[in-house]
Amino acid sequence: MQRWQQxxxxxxxxxxxxxxxxxxxxxxxxxxxxxxxxxxxxAYLNDLRRYALETPGRVLSSIFFGxxxxxxxxxxxxxxxxxxxxxxWTPANDIEITLxxxxxxxxxxxxxxxxLAGINRVSIGIQALNDTDLRRLGRMHDARExxxxxxxxxxxxxRSSFDLIYARxxxxxxxxxxxxxxxxxxxxxxxxxxxxTIEPGTVFGARFERGLLQGLPVEDVAAxxxxxxxxxxxxxxxxxxxxSNHARPGEESRHNxxxxxxxxxxxxxxxxxxxxxxxxxxxxxxxxRHMPGDWLKANQAGATHDGREMLSQDAQATELLLMGMRVxxxxxxxxxxxxxxxxxxPTRLEPLRAQGLVEITNGRLHTTPxxxxxxxxxxxxxxx
Amino acid sequence: xxxxxxxxxxxxxxxxxxxxxxxxxxxxxxxxxxAARDMKAQMLDSMDxxxxxxxxxxxxxxxxxxxxxxxKTYILNLIDTPGHVDFAYEVSRSMRxxxxxxxxxxxxxxxxxQTLANVYQALDAGHEIVPVLxxxxxxxxxxERVKAQIEDVIGxxxxxxxxxxxxxxxxxxxxxEAIVTRLPAPKGDRDAPLKAMLVDSWYDSYLxxxxxxxxxxxxxxxxxxxxMMQTNAVYGVDKLAVLKPQMVDIDELGPGEIGIWTxxxxxxxxxxxxxxxxxxxxxxxxxLPGFKPAQPVVFCGLxxxxxxxxxxxxxxxxxxxxNDASFSSEMETSAALGFGFRCGFLxxxxxxxxxxxxxxxxxxxxITTAPSVVFKLHMKDGEVRDLHNPADMPDLTYIDHxxxxxxxxxxxxxxxxxxxxxxxxxxxxxxxxxxxxxGSRAMVVYDLxxxxxxxxxxxxxxxxxxxxxxxxxxxxxxxxxxxxKMSILVNEEPVDALSMMVHRDRAEMRGRAMVEKLKELIPxxxxxxxxxxxxxxxxxxxxxxxxxxxxxxxxxxxxDATRKRKLLDKQKAGKKRMRQFGKVEIPQEAFISALKMDx
Ligand SMILES: Nc1nc2c(ncn2[C@@H]2O[C@H](COP(=O)(O)OP(=O)(O)O)[C@@H](O)[C@H]2O)c(=O)[nH]1
Ligand SMILES: C[S@@+](CC[C@H](N)C(=O)[O-])C[C@H]1O[C@@H](n2cnc3c(N)ncnc32)[C@H](O)[C@@H]1O
Ligand code: SF4
Ligand SMILES: [Mg+2]
Numbered sequence: 001m002q003r004w005q006q007x008x009x010x011x012x013x014x015x016x017x018x019x020x021x022x023x024x025x026x027x028x029x030x031x032x033x034x035x036x037x038x039x040x041x042x043a044y045l046n047d048l049r050r051y052a053l054e055t056p057g058r059v060l061s062s063i064f065f066g067x068x069x070x071x072x073x074x075x076x077x078x079x080x081x082x083x084x085x086x087x088x089w090t091p092a093n094d095i096e097i098t099l100x101x102x103x104x105x106x107x108x109x110x111x112x113x114x115x116l117a118g119i120n121r122v123s124i125g126i127q128a129l130n131d132t133d134l135r136r137l138g139r140m141h142d143a144r145e146x147x148x149x150x151x152x153x154x155x156x157x158x159r160s161s162f163d164l165i166y167a168r169x170x171x172x173x174x175x176x177x178x179x180x181x182x183x184x185x186x187x188x189x190x191x192x193x194x195x196x197t198i199e200p201g202t203v204f205g206a207r208f209e210r211g212l213l214q215g216l217p218v219e220d221v222a223a224x225x226x227x228x229x230x231x232x233x234x235x236x237x238x239x240x241x242x243x244s245n246h247a248r249p250g251e252e253s254r255h256n257x258x259x260x261x262x263x264x265x266x267x268x269x270x271x272x273x274x275x276x277x278x279x280x281x282x283x284x285x286x287x288x289r290h291m292p293g294d295w296l297k298a299n300q301a302g303a304t305h306d307g308r309e310m311l312s313q314d315a316q317a318t319e320l321l322l323m324g325m326r327v328x329x330x331x332x333x334x335x336x337x338x339x340x341x342x343x344x345x346p347t348r349l350e351p352l353r354a355q356g357l358v359e360i361t362n363g364r365l366h367t368t369p370x371x372x373x374x375x376x377x378x379x380x381x382x383x384x
Numbered sequence: 385x386x387x388x389x390x391x392x393x394x395x396x397x398x399x400x401x402x403x404x405x406x407x408x409x410x411x412x413x414x415x416x417x418x419a420a421r422d423m424k425a426q427m428l429d430s431m432d433x434x435x436x437x438x439x440x441x442x443x444x445x446x447x448x449x450x451x452x453x454x455x456k457t458y459i460l461n462l463i464d465t466p467g468h469v470d471f472a473y474e475v476s477r478s479m480r481x482x483x484x485x486x487x488x489x490x491x492x493x494x495x496x497x498q499t500l501a502n503v504y505q506a507l508d509a510g511h512e513i514v515p516v517l518x519x520x521x522x523x524x525x526x527x528e529r530v531k532a533q534i535e536d537v538i539g540x541x542x543x544x545x546x547x548x549x550x551x552x553x554x555x556x557x558x559x560x561e562a563i564v565t566r567l568p569a570p571k572g573d574r575d576a577p578l579k580a581m582l583v584d585s586w587y588d589s590y591l592x593x594x595x596x597x598x599x600x601x602x603x604x605x606x607x608x609x610x611x612m613m614q615t616n617a618v619y620g621v622d623k624l625a626v627l628k629p630q631m632v633d634i635d636e637l638g639p640g641e642i643g644i645w646t647x648x649x650x651x652x653x654x655x656x657x658x659x660x661x662x663x664x665x666x667x668x669x670x671x672l673p674g675f676k677p678a679q680p681v682v683f684c685g686l687x688x689x690x691x692x693x694x695x696x697x698x699x700x701x702x703x704x705x706x707n708d709a710s711f712s713s714e715m716e717t718s719a720a721l722g723f724g725f726r727c728g729f730l731x732x733x734x735x736x737x738x739x740x741x742x743x744x745x746x747x748x749x750x751i752t753t754a755p756s757v758v759f760k761l762h763m764k765d766g767e768v769r770d771l772h773n774p775a776d777m778p779d780l781t782y783i784d785h786x787x788x789x790x791x792x793x794x795x796x797x798x799x800x801x802x803x804x805x806x807x808x809x810x811x812x813x814x815x816x817x818x819x820x821x822x823g824s825r826a827m828v829v830y831d832l833x834x835x836x837x838x839x840x841x842x843x844x845x846x847x848x849x850x851x852x853x854x855x856x857x858x859x860x861x862x863x864x865x866x867x868x869k870m871s872i873l874v875n876e877e878p879v880d881a882l883s884m885m886v887h888r889d890r891a892e893m894r895g896r897a898m899v900e901k902l903k904e905l906i907p908x909x910x911x912x913x914x915x916x917x918x919x920x921x922x923x924x925x926x927x928x929x930x931x932x933x934x935x936x937x938x939x940x941x942x943x944d945a946t947r948k949r950k951l952l953d954k955q956k957a958g959k960k961r962m963r964q965f966g967k968v969e970i971p972q973e974a975f976i977s978a979l980k981m982d983x
Pocket of ligand 2: 024025026027066067068069070100101102124125126127163164165194195196197198199938939
């Protein structure tokens, strides 16, 4: 069996609109009060049908509505996309259909309708469990709504996860520890815990550059927070399976695992990326027009992406490591060799092994707990 | 050939921006030497950089025909000299080729440091001097006050100073008349054997080496065979011309005349400025007193940012050297910066000009290491060695003592800033020699180590005086001081490109500044890295760069694979610019920033 078949086949749908722009966020998200929902629904369906022509007979293992804020989509749009997708491709028996949701009361009110539209998993952007920090993160919800959203989602959907951002301004290790324990007591089977990243081009990025973003943890504290998080989650039965993702075994996000295992996925909607392997076995990267207006126009004119990049063997092997090393199970070295045509160079591998940053278990190369903390360095040593 | 009494040879001396080039333009224009349509501002500043920065680097010449009020037509030869101290040597040699000077002083600014330095050179050359007060069109012009200043500070009679505006043309006819009536005509014997002074030489891509001469005695004609008395080389005169300022062929040049000739000379290095030129046969007996060649005093390393450009850099340096015998170079290898050249310059401006030209005219991207001076190592066995590069410092046990170049610096500054200037000079190991006032301006003369001046003295001077100070210097002597080599060790490995010669008393301060800066510049590694400054085996400053603890991207989804791949390509490219010291990798940018350090 081919690798891309093993790793599953996913569909990513990008909804590019939000109620307001969060100061830390560099996702392709825009604030607009003039969204013609039926026009957008039609556009997504166009794209689905076009992609279906080149991927006949594939088994669809997951759909992911991401954003932006897809919980602002009309449930009927979501339903139309899900219905069309399961018509165009054969759905897996256990198909995972996730929607990213923001926990404002309006959106909580729509959970049931999303369930009827076919959504069976939600990932809620909680970010923090206290009002002060939620305000500093520029969020539109408060802690009470956050708890409510978690509670309702668990009643409505089969699976529910939520995201927190930590290593925030002025957050002490002990405050984070308390908040994390609280979160774990609320969580179902899955939890995403991201350290706050200051991205260039965001409001935080600009403040940081001018030295105005104070109180961020220094490297050592951030490292301690990460290690503490690993330990607590593991003890709680939700070990990390990826750098920032924790799950009870079996509850991992199947859709995201496609990314990390370098499986195929379609990306539709503005700025969405995709990876596709054609019948001849050639793999391509696709990326759609970035700006919502441009994308919509291009879509109506018949094509949404700017062309495809053919991925060389080298690029594919590189991606396998870049993505695969993020998950605890790591990368199959035989698979790496098959794709790249050569084994990983021992002169690069051995020093990392000697330093205790990586290990090889049953033919899979993976990070150790200390390697995980410096994964970018490990990858640079392996590949650059 | 022109009668001696119808010739006047002169130069113009001025502080930068006092209007030397503008005046030269006016003189050329008023005499119709250049047709109006060919006139461009600053005729004599021909190099791009000269025009752009408004400075004269090489001496340039123009021959002007002037019909004077006495009804006779005179030949005026103007040699435009560089104003900047780095080129003082060029100034002095061009001054020896003429008999008089116009001293141009900006009537709104008054006498400045370069005015003094240049006027003393003119007096040394025995010149008759005509003071000219320029910019009297400016409301701030105070010609009477400036006249008094010229008399007080320089000791010249300024009662007949000419008031002009080079900009508007006011007073220019008076200047031309004064050149004829107040400056002396040259002397010489037409019937004596040929004796001419080699004033300058440069490389021209069409003509090869062009030699500028001033005839003292005898006559030089096209087709003559001549001998250079110092090198004893013999050449044929293929072309003989005068500069108006474009070349105009001429059959012969007699005593007092200035012109150029060419004769299949391969490089500028084959000519010695100050050499005496005579006929191959029946030449003159005694040569003119010669010049010492200019010695480079400031050195720095020039390395290509991209190692692949090394050959291009070599070619570019060779081409520039065709034209500039005072710029020296020798190949250098540095573990930090790769292959490059250690280059010698007459001063900091010279360094900057050459570097700019290499980058601009030859499209090179260069790393310039911190400038240093030539130290003299007096070895125990009596030998004296020049140290151009701190990295080459031999074992101390063989050295008896070290001397360094000192300068005599003249600084003119509004007295509000005097305190800051004195402090700056004192901090830089200066010894005050003189302090006097000319109106509200103070003039201080300091004895300073050149090494302290090449570092960042100009910048500091400019910033503490908000640009109001003027500064000039001459090299005075080599003197002993307590000088040591400070080396920098990264993870116990010495890093050659960062070693420097410092005064023992300032070593701790410099060392601390350097290790602190490096701590910011070197990326963290998986282990901790000591960064030390040391004199011999003694560590005088230390910082520790702690080990990297966290370097991981928090979120990474579908599209991030592409982003990460691109980042990796960048890292691969960056790796080429990394230098390995033992186990530590240091990016080239870190060296560049560390070497730019001030303090
Ligand atoms: N107002 C005024 N400006 C002048 C006069 N002569 C020169 N300048 C200006 O002073 C500046 C420096 O002149 P320049 O001839 O380049 O000085 P140099 O550095 O001595 O060659 C230029 O901006 C000129 O335009 C003048 O008589 N009056
Ligand atoms: C696609 S985003 C947005 C989902 C949804 N719109 C929301 O804001 O709740 C998914 C998650 O990435 C995380 N995230 C976004 N920007 C981040 C940043 N700069 N640093 C760390 N985590 C970030 C947040 O936890 C967020 O929930
Ligand atoms: S974090 Fe979520 S809600 Fe905020 S701007 Fe980004 S995508 Fe929109
Ligand atoms: Mg000028």
